[in-house]
Amino acid sequence: MPSSSSSSAQQARQALADQLKEIRLAAGLTGTALAAAAGWHGVSKVSKIEHGIRPISAEDVRTWCRVCGVSPERTEELLAEQRAVAGMWVTYQRLNRAGLRQAQASVRPLFERTKLVRGYQPKLIPGLLQTPDYTTALLETVRSRQGAGHDDIPEAVTERMARQRILRQAGRRFVFLIEEPVLRHRLYDTAIMRGQLLHLRQAARLPSVSLGVIPLQADRRRVLPREAFVIFDTELVSVELVSGVLSITQPREVAMYVRDFTDLAGIAVYGNAAHDLITDALESLG
Template sequence: MSSSPSSSSSAQAARQHLADQLREIREDADLTGRKLAELAGWHGVSKVSKIEHAARPISPEDLRTWCRICGVSPGRTEELLAELRAAAGMWVSYQQLNRRGLKGAQESVRERYERVRLMRVYSNKVIPGLLQTEGYTTAALEAVRHEQTVEVNDITGAVTERMERRRVLHRADARFVFLLEESVLWYRTTRPGVHAEQLRHLLSVMLMPSVLIAIIPRTADRTITGWGVWPEESFTMTDFAQTNVELVSGYLTITQPEEVAMYVSAWERLFSIGTIGESAKALILQAIEALPSE
């Protein structure tokens, strides 16, 4: 089972890589940390030390000051600023993500869905966004707004954005594979009518040529590896370059190849005990039949 810290090794490695480069730049300029702090007008040497040990993030303004004092070229400075932005974007709290409202948060990931060639989604909690109906999405985002205390009330716009995003499932040049724990089909987080509509929608999406839906039965033998195939946190893999994990406190983007590879391995373990086709359809029908009437 993989852990799910708010600051993964990917995010920490990116911060440390930038910090190491800044230390090398200072040393190449033949400056001590104390002298750099003095020239920058920073009080004491502790700020330089904390930045170089990735104990505190450097601001874009301070990075520009660092590069100017050390004689770094404008082109190299821009490269470091881009790396800073990338490192900062690996971990985003929901407060940051939802600053412009839920609609803005939905719009911020649009390009990733439009450019992906292979998307693999594992979910142990909810129906994945691309598979959601309007009613289910509305209920889900209303819960998000309440739980994350989002002040902007733009549920309608956010739902519209997510519904429009579903058009990517019609792309002939892309493949979307969804792996759900069977329990996701049974979690009664919406009204029975909304729930039933959502499950029926899964049955229709299963017929799309670009989509494969697999379900891990609750009765699946998870001991086939000898040490057990345990459930993981929900995650989305975009091609083979990026994995995103939605945690309770924020949104994690993983890009370190070694860590991405860990999620690929987790996907392969989990997918090996999933079922597809008529077997998966039967599990969905069972969940529909068990719903109470409204």
């Protein structure tokens, strides 16, 4: 089962730290000697980096490599790994610091260059299939619970709605899986939920979209619910956790999410069967 916490980011940080420790030992330096040559006060910083306690900056990597006599090519490899590690884990507080519109805009290039988007949602309607009213209500909740640097919900909604144009662009494919309770959660008032379900039913008919609904009665003995995640081609998985977003790029871990998505897709229903579940949820609104 893929990690459902920031442990993957911590493991990646530790893997980089282990390489730096190997480099120090190969150079014949103690932690104290490295710290002195780097101009760092005491050995504490070296120890914290090597034990994965302290995040390592690009400047730290450059200094470490310079002191240990690492080649420019190897230094660039380590800097690339440092950039990947630094971008793996982002808290919602940090993500929303510049405002909700900026948070939405920050992922636009990723969506625009991706040809195959596969998303699984156990709680919410996927963003690309949301109505403006649903998104507005959702972002109001996000702002009150997670904080944001600016009161810019209308601008954030406009940004997310503009992103939906990729659903109609040629050469793209979108596969969405949602758990049936997503259709029935009374998150917002009846008018918002009715409009959202009607829109979802229409969006499922788009040529580029495949919508699967996992029924409550599905056999879950070998396919457990997961945290929400989106797979962008086979390069990146974005996992939505309680406190932040985890970005996974390691091929082995990406493959684990692809496997889980395939398993979840295998117990979902599509086409008329999915349409009927949406209609049932609509009728239950009264």
